[in-house]
Amino acid sequence: MSDNPLTTLASRGEDQQSATYEAGCHCGYVKFAVTLAPPLPEHQVVQCNCSACVRFGYLLVYPEAKDVVWHNNGRARCANYQFNTKQLDQMFCPKCGASLGIDLRERMTPHRYAISARAFYGLDLDELTYKKVDGREKAVPAGDHSGHCWDEEKQEMK
Template sequence: MHLIATVAKHALHLNRRAAANSSAKPIPSPTNSTMTTMTTEQKRYGEYDGGCHCGYISFSFKLSPPLEEYTVINCNCSICRRMGYLLIYPPYEDVTWHKSSKERCSVYQFNTKTMDHLFCPKCGASICIDLRSHEPKRYGISARTVNNIDLDKLSYKKIDGVNKVGPAADLSGLEHGGKAEA
């Protein structure tokens, strides 16, 4: 849980810095009530569609700043590596799930069980992390699920999650380092 909160805070910091380098004013921290908040007209947004490989799960979202200015998080922790996550963090209110897609998703939880890792039950595509227990509430959407983007043209920040968080407990029920006895 600590790693995701750290990654989310880092992503917010990087994206505020990117916004500050544009003509827009910096986006205020949600914890700093002394700053004035930006109006929707002042923020620059990109609008995107995404979904799983088979089309069973679909969604759309707004992102500020737009993806071409956004810093995508590339974490090397065990769950991010195995799920293939390259994460972007739109707020809950900026994500629209189509045709009850969120309810259609299968859910994987581990360790503290405070985050849902959503994936398609038909094709298995990893969609996102539901960061419902963090403020502000956000989704960690896998950039790999966003339609019509070139992943090679995005900016990335590598996060060393493997050395910041201990390994998750083995829940497989298998003995001897994950190998079944013969």
């Protein structure tokens, strides 16, 4: 990973290394940088089986908000989708539709993002270490919530 020009390695603390990765949507309308410690591919990427992660293709890392730098007001450029408890913003590019991750501001202190590793530029997904999580059964409320947010009669989101 260190030979990637879009990645910057740095020392964080005594022995902990970090790396900063450029990321964004497919069309380039939303761009940001993410600093992770440890750097990829030593970092564990969460592969969750909940309905959102499966449908949106999320492979997640969880940086603190201070370690995510949004370029050109990128966070404000994101379209947001909320479902189920309506407490989390699923972030998307409104131009190309790329899934970027989840804003966990209401759920985690300090504020964190769940950023999809698929949004990182120049990343080889086969080089990553995955941690499988059973979000379908462990997330509250449990179950598959796909296809249950749109009220066809009212023509609106539930």
